[in-house]
Amino acid sequence: MGATPPRSPLAPAAFPDLPEIGGVSFATAEAGVRYKGREDVMLASLAPGTAIAGTFTRSSTRSAAVLDCQAKIGKPSDAGAAIIVNSGNANAFTGRNGAEAVRATTQAVAQALNLPETRVFSSSTGVIGEPLPHDRITAKLDELAKALSPSAMDRAARAIMTTDTFPKGAAAEVEIDGQVIHIAGIAKGSGMIAPDMATMLVYIFTDAMIDQQELQNMVSVLNAATFNCITVDSDTSTSDTLLVAATGASGLRVTEQSVGFMEGLRNVMLNLAHQVVRDGEGATKFVEVSVTGALSDEDARTHALSIANSPLVKTAIAGEDPNWGRVVMAIGKSGAPADRDTLSIRFGDILVAREGWVSPDYNEDIAAAYMKQQELAIHVDLGMGGGTARVWTCDLTHGYIEINADYRS
Amino acid sequence: MGATPPRSPLAPAAFPDLPEIGGVSFATAEAGVRYKGREDVMLASLAPGTAIAGTFTRSSTRSAAVLDCQAKIGKPSDAGAAIIVNSGNANAFTGRNGAEAVRATTQAVAQALNLPETRVFSSSTGVIGEPLPHDRITAKLDELAKALSPSAMDRAARAIMTTDTFPKGAAAEVEIDGQVIHIAGIAKGSGMIAPDMATMLVYIFTDAMIDQQELQNMVSVLNAATFNCITVDSDTSTSDTLLVAATGASGLRVTEQSVGFMEGLRNVMLNLAHQVVRDGEGATKFVEVSVTGALSDEDARTHALSIANSPLVKTAIAGEDPNWGRVVMAIGKSGAPADRDTLSIRFGDILVAREGWVSPDYNEDIAAAYMKQQELAIHVDLGMGGGTARVWTCDLTHGYIEINADYRS
Known part of the structure; x- marks a missing residue:
């Protein structure tokens, strides 16, 4: 066992007051x-x-x-x-x-x-x-x-x-x-x-x-x-x-x-x-990934998890890089139906991509400033149906490698 | 674009002599x-x-x-x-x-x-x-x-x-x-x-x-x-x-x-x-994952890819840690049939685990020495049927994080 790792930067301020539960x-x-x-x-x-x-x-x-x-x-x-x-x-x-x-x-x-x-x-x-x-x-x-x-x-x-x-x-x-x-x-x-x-x-x-x-x-x-x-x-x-x-x-x-x-x-x-x-190993960002407009809730979940589990998406988040191309990649590889030309991507409220290309109003500086926040939201609308899903993940950082590779138990 | 990354330690010694191809x-x-x-x-x-x-x-x-x-x-x-x-x-x-x-x-x-x-x-x-x-x-x-x-x-x-x-x-x-x-x-x-x-x-x-x-x-x-x-x-x-x-x-x-x-x-x-x-990003180990004894070739492939894609397996390899528990975990999560009590795991020629537990002959020092090699083989026999698969991957290192998170394009 190595030294106790420092408290996660994403930890709540304090442990809550838990009520006694009868029985x-x-x-x-x-x-x-x-x-x-x-x-x-x-x-x-x-x-x-x-x-x-x-x-x-x-x-x-x-x-x-x-x-x-x-x-x-x-x-x-x-x-x-x-x-x-x-x-x-x-x-x-x-x-x-x-x-x-x-x-x-x-x-x-x-x-x-x-x-x-x-x-x-x-x-x-x-x-x-x-x-x-x-x-x-x-x-x-x-x-x-x-x-x-x-x-x-x-x-x-x-x-x-x-x-x-x-x-x-x-x-x-x-x-x-x-x-x-x-x-x-x-x-x-x-x-x-x-x-x-x-x-x-x-x-x-x-x-x-x-x-x-x-x-x-x-x-x-x-x-x-x-x-x-x-x-x-x-x-x-x-x-x-x-x-x-x-x-x-x-x-x-x-x-x-x-x-x-x-x-x-x-x-x-x-x-x-x-x-x-x-408390994810090495986490520095808390990320909500939501998907709407899928053909089914199950498809939406498949896309959302494909984004949330992608090492390239997670390292981009760690690098505070609004790398929407990797979100496109993760949707493409998920195996669930998607149409490149109807999908849109938002980072927070920022419309990044729509109709198969970067949004004409997209400003990289504004998106890069957003990515510096500790709590992030990635939203994808597939423009195909009514299926939705929401999942939560963290970024992939040097901390994860340190905890899992550098310290031998 | 950052500076040109150094040549992969796993690169072949030289580019081969390619013959001319008529036409x-x-x-x-x-x-x-x-x-x-x-x-x-x-x-x-x-x-x-x-x-x-x-x-x-x-x-x-x-x-x-x-x-x-x-x-x-x-x-x-x-x-x-x-x-x-x-x-x-x-x-x-x-x-x-x-x-x-x-x-x-x-x-x-x-x-x-x-x-x-x-x-x-x-x-x-x-x-x-x-x-x-x-x-x-x-x-x-x-x-x-x-x-x-x-x-x-x-x-x-x-x-x-x-x-x-x-x-x-x-x-x-x-x-x-x-x-x-x-x-x-x-x-x-x-x-x-x-x-x-x-x-x-x-x-x-x-x-x-x-x-x-x-x-x-x-x-x-x-x-x-x-x-x-x-x-x-x-x-x-x-x-x-x-x-x-x-x-x-x-x-x-x-x-x-x-x-x-x-x-x-x-x-x-x-x-x-x-x-x-x-030439995998940040790779320092070349790893062959082979699975035998699965109920079908497809099941064997599902298990092999689950092992080869697991961030915990890949970081353990980067850390030269013979962490066979993570291989067990990756088999368990793959979704394909496996029986804990019939599976065996080898790192190279070293029998690590068999019949649902660590092998009685297993010696952690010998396994740790094996993991220092640049070319590694992980072999899992599921003990259930005749399905086989073989896949190849690399480890997950700080280099991967550096390339994908630290350098903004």
């Missing part, structure tokens, strides 16, 4: 899985009857913990539940050993908190290919169980960090009939993550009362427009996990039709997703 | 399209009856010259033919202006060489989005026509360079019944190409006698295993063009069944394809 308590500990002198394990305890939904990496080489979560998720239960997460070791590509480590850990948590093992979810993040020293985690369970507190969510956000340069949290309040539902979440991730590290992990908690299947539907729908719309380097972790837990402690029932709640949950998810991009 | 002559000139003090236009004149085949970029934003070539290619003719190429300006994304510039140029060449316009093929490489000053090219046509010589192919290779750090040429001889067929080709390209530049251009000539349709079949088949198997940065040019011209001057007829000729043509194409990778 959820947290504890953290120094288990020494890999790191010394910092907390590296977090335990979340969830009240009986909590509904838990999740989405996971689609990687075919996904980790043992992800496979275990996928096997357990989606079953309604009146029992309590728990989430145990360690940083420093991803327990990914560790053969049969991986599943055994997950079983040992979740069994121990179940015993410590008197829960059915099927209600204990786990994640691991860090080095790939090394066996997880799960005994170091289980040795801390009594201490963790005793320390559980509803106000320790900020420490949980720190305990799950690997090479993140800042802890990530977000919250929302939703008023229903004069009563308040709380939503709060934490996340970690910054690219597929620096030397040998891998994972985006997200945990969101609410005191709303939601049916298990309903919660899963909500999470799947909102995930498609939030976490599935960010890209740092196009590389997909073996361990990506998003868990959303609804304890029902507020006594307020919500459904997919609860517009206010959906908006609140979406805001928390989008906020955390943006923070992951803002 | 083909070349001329070059300083037209001043964009560069000063160097030749930037090349003209190739082809004998009557020459069969010409080609493959082109599949970009939906392809350039006017590519569209014109595609409209003209594939028609057998007894007339002579010509290829005119300029560097410095890609004539891409230049609206209606683009097609007019192509027409003006090809018409002037047809007139100067007394050819039907349908037999004049053109390419342009360089800046995107600026109108091509085609009058500077056509003003040189009389000079070019007079200078045509069978021995000027090396100068042609230099005239088509943009940010290439070395000219690219390759040749082969094929003996048939005691007589010799010659094949020689030139190429340019180094990534999608540095500031605002775009294009891989390849021109190959042979004195073999080949039917038009037969030649096209041969080129398409061989292209799939050569130029379509290289990637520098996953970005696709708007102008990629491969033209193969068979003059018949040797009097020796060959077909797809001519194993020796197919082998010779394949060698020239693969050699030139490898040279493009060796």
Whole structure:
């Protein structure tokens, strides 16, 4: 491990005040899985009857913990539940050993908190290919169980960090009939993550009362427009996990039709997703890429991701170069339909190109001045149909190379 | 334009001796399209009856010259033919202006060489989005026509360079019944190409006698295993063009069944394809990625390209880090079927991982020593079926960022 990298220039000014969520308590500990002198394990305890939904990496080489979560998720239960997460070791590509480590850990948590093992979810993040020293985690369970507190969510956000340069949290309040539902979440991730590290992990908690299947539907729908719309380097972790837990402690029932709640949950998810991009390895620019006028939403997304993942577009942004030719290139290579002669490109409000050529009003100096901003928007209208998409990314800089090539782990 | 970048460390020791090809002559000139003090236009004149085949970029934003070539290619003719190429300006994304510039140029060449316009093929490489000053090219046509010589192919290779750090040429001889067929080709390209530049251009000539349709079949088949198997940065040019011209001057007829000729043509194409990778922007390592044991050749190719295009794999290679976890990640994200527990990974001859975990014999020091070599091989066996693929790429270094972000054009 090299020295701790400096805090991302795109980081929020401060970690937000996260509200306590009825029915959820947290504890953290120094288990020494890999790191010394910092907390590296977090335990979340969830009240009986909590509904838990999740989405996971689609990687075919996904980790043992992800496979275990996928096997357990989606079953309604009146029992309590728990989430145990360690940083420093991803327990990914560790053969049969991986599943055994997950079983040992979740069994121990179940015993410590008197829960059915099927209600204990786990994640691991860090080095790939090394066996997880799960005994170091289980040795801390009594201490963790005793320390559980509803106000320790900020420490949980720190305990799950690997090479993140800042802890990530977000919250929302939703008023229903004069009563308040709380939503709060934490996340970690910054690219597929620096030397040998891998994972985006997200945990969101609410005191709303939601049916298990309903919660899963909500999470799947909102995930498609939030976490599935960010890209740092196009590389997909073996361990990506998003868990959303609804304890029902507020006594307020919500459904997919609860517009206010959906908006609140979406805001928390989008906020955390943006923070992951803002902590992208080496990032100096936060970029929104929006595409309109495609033949379908799926085509629009294909174009948007082709632009957001293009090394040439991302290095041009790093160089503050309004290089719209590379945007044209990225549209051309995406594989989705495009018509050179109907497409237009804007950088912010600046019309750069239209009808297959540079705009007659385009002024390179004005565009170059715009590119110096830290937050950028690239908008492409294909002029073909009604399909739209919006994704978020960062630039590709020397910092990315330094983190991923220069420092040997 | 910044200073000329240093010659790639992966460049061949010297430009090869290219044989003269009966029925083909070349001329070059300083037209001043964009560069000063160097030749930037090349003209190739082809004998009557020459069969010409080609493959082109599949970009939906392809350039006017590519569209014109595609409209003209594939028609057998007894007339002579010509290829005119300029560097410095890609004539891409230049609206209606683009097609007019192509027409003006090809018409002037047809007139100067007394050819039907349908037999004049053109390419342009360089800046995107600026109108091509085609009058500077056509003003040189009389000079070019007079200078045509069978021995000027090396100068042609230099005239088509943009940010290439070395000219690219390759040749082969094929003996048939005691007589010799010659094949020689030139190429340019180094990534999608540095500031605002775009294009891989390849021109190959042979004195073999080949039917038009037969030649096209041969080129398409061989292209799939050569130029379509290289990637520098996953970005696709708007102008990629491969033209193969068979003059018949040797009097020796060959077909797809001519194993020796197919082998010779394949060698020239693969050699030139490898040279493009060796001139990849910022490249310090030449990497062969091979995949076996996939359910199909297509799946194998998907996995191979996922590895070869992964920024995390490419930065690990730049850092001489035997980071097999990132190879596992790239397989997992590719979208093609893979089974974590049957896959094995080799770096060169070193068995790194097998059966879902690091190999028990794996020694990190030995692998790290291997990664210091300039030529590397990554081999993945999926253990599922008979599908195979092989692709070639380079590493991702600070040099790539410098070329594409630091220097404004």
